Amino acid sequence: MQPLPCIIGLDADELADIKQRYGGPMVCHELLPQMMVRDRQLFVQPASGARLLPISRMVFHGIFADDHDFITGLAIWAGECLPNAAAMMDCRLKLPCLARALRFASFADPPRGYSSPGLEYIASGPSVAKWGNWHCGENKERFDDSMVTENASIVEPFVSGEAIRVVVIGDSAWQIRLEGDDWLKSIHHDTASLIDLDSALVDDTRAVARGFGLEIAANDYIVDTNGVPHLLEVNHIPNVTRFPETWEGYSTFVLDWLTADCG
Incomplete structure (x- = not known):
């Protein structure tokens, strides 16, 4: 069977560019398709039709509000995925991702703080609270002295x-x-x-x-x-x-x- 790769998350123009340059059969989706992992094989919904197709390699390049379980499915599959699916799973939730990254970074300072929802965080100077799992500049608030955090937040000095x-x-x-x-x-x-x-x-x-x-x-x-x-x-x-x-x-x-x- 000819290998059938799949690309998820790029816009239509970028998908068309890669598909044309690839020159072979390929499943492409701008949004998350239906997916199944069974007997170590990945199956993905085609662009048209109902029958799930066996996929040989997966390229995932998108951030969706509900994609963490999908990425977890790719990690369960443990097949050839770009980027590595287990790594994406570890990075997708923003606060745990930052906490993990600080272990590997040489430029991890200044120390961060954390606040549960509903607490008043009293800072020693201008600070930024970060919350949620959207990696596109959302869910950040700068404050000077104190802030009641409505969400579980990482707090860092404003630099x-x-x-x-x-x-x-x-x-x-x-x-x-x-x-x-x-x-x-x-x-x-x-x-x-x-x-x-x-x-x-x-x-x-x-x-x-x-x-x-x-x-x-x-x-x-x-x-x-x-x-x-x-x-x-x-x-x-x-x-x-x-x-x-x-x-x-x-x-x-x-x-x-x-x-x-x-x-």
Whole structure:
């Protein structure tokens, strides 16, 4: 049987690009399809039709509100998945992901705090509370002295400086200056830009990625006014379409992975 790969989570244009360059049968979904794991075989709903199809390799590149169980299913399958499914499962919940990442990072300071829902957190200075499991800049609030946390939250000191993202895809890396109109910075801002690599940040991002077992990852840092980096967040599904350079690097890496050892 000819191997049948599946890609989930990219937009239609990106899926069409990879499918055309791949040149063979492929199951593609922008959203989460129906999936089953049985007798160590992965089956996925096709784009049309009801019969589940056996899948040889899975590329997962999306974040959905209800995808943790789906990723867990891929980890149960334990087949060829990019990124590694067990690593994605460990990263998908944002607060546990950060707690794990701090064990691998060289730039883990400053120390974080935690607050249960309904408690007043009294800070020693400007701080940021983070909660929830959405990895797209949501569920963060800055406060100065104290805050009643409505949700279980990690709390960290607010650090002024330059917001940086380092993306690693296989052996390649890119560094991005994140921008914004207030204290929240984003890769999606019009003035976000690729900048020269900082080898220490690249090494740290690779160390965190290795710690999780991720082939693809992006770390967000704030580099303070003294030039000291501080890890803020790990992205197991980083944006790869904002810049042509990262899309070319990602799509080539995916295609090389899909065709490896396929004759």
